[in-house]
Amino acid sequence: MFGLKQPKPAGSGPSGSNPFDSDDDTLKPSNRINPEPSLAAKNLSLNSFDDDDCDEKRFTTSSKPSLDLDAKSRYRNGFRDSGGVENQSVQELESYAVYKSQETTKAVQGCLKVAQGIRSDATRTLVMLNEQGEKITRTHHKTVDIDHDLKTSWKTRSITGPVITKVGESPKRRVNHLETREKLGLNHLPRPQSRTHEPLPESANAYQKLEMEKAKQDDGLADLSDLLSELKNMAVDMGTEIERQNNGLDHLQDDVDELNFRVKQSNQRARRLLRK
Structure with missing residues (x-):
């Protein structure tokens, strides 16, 4: 081979x-x-x-x-x-200007995200305050019902006229989370508009890029201004609701004290009846 x-x-x-x-x-x-x-x-x-x-x-x-x-x-x-x-050269300064403009755009977008998070927290707080107010109202009406049952059971009135009175608001039924948001107008809050910008061509110069970043910053600042206005209105609503609940709690405390007094009277009557 x-x-x-x-x-x-x-x-x-x-x-x-x-x-x-x-x-x-x-x-x-x-x-x-x-x-x-x-x-x-x-x-x-x-x-x-x-x-x-x-x-x-x-x-x-x-x-x-x-x-x-x-x-x-x-x-x-x-x-x-x-x-x-x-x-520095002119080209280097142009790149530096574009870089600083992009950093400013990122900062504006970061502030916008923070404001959106605050609005979400404020929305949840406002819903919780509203539900708490409804619980206070239902508690007040429950005390009125208990007082009525006490008077009906004994068929007598030792105290002239009922001291416990209903508040001006009518009893509210339990509402779920979505209905509460709808009632408060939180389901129709304006959201930041998603504005789209046409991408720049690769041959775009520094001036065009700066104008693009400026437009993004203007849009972000406009959305941020709208969010701050919403937060201001929500803060006013929270203050009004808290003040209303404080007044309701004062009346509820008086009603509970009166109801406690009447329950003691009823117990005394029951003991007297048992002795006979």
Whole structure:
């Protein structure tokens, strides 16, 4: 079998050296091919970074590189480590202006989220206050019913006229959470409008990006102003409800004291009847 493979290299030297020469020849192309995948991998890795740069170019002008960590660190400290703002190029200052505008937009959106959370808490508090007021009202009506039962059971009136009187409001039935929110008008609270802005092209300059960020900031501040107005009205409603409940609790305390006195009288009558 070895004799069949040797005639293939024609014009070669002795058979002893041919295998090594052929091996060298076969190894040389492999040596040339081996670096190529690494170069391709490097190109792929570079391309992947280039793609990331393309994504980040939305935050900068099309003529300058994307914001990297070094650039952001310079922007955060106001170029204190690189000679100050006055020693920066025009392109660098444009990128810095876009960066600061984006940071302002994020701050406005953060304030808007905080205000939305406060409104959610205020809504739950207002619902709880309303339900508490209904419980106070039902308790008051229950004391009136107990007083009526006491007078009916003994068929007599030792005290001229009922002292416990019903409040002006009619008895309220138990309402669920959704009905309470509907009654308070909390189901129709205006929500911040989701305004959509057309994305800027990749060739947009710094001025266009600044105008886009300015529009986002104006929308966020408008929504924040509406939320603050709602919170103010809800705070007024809470104060009114708490004041009403305080007055109701004062009347309820008087009714409970009177009911306690009448129950004691009823017990005394029962003991006298048992003695007879």
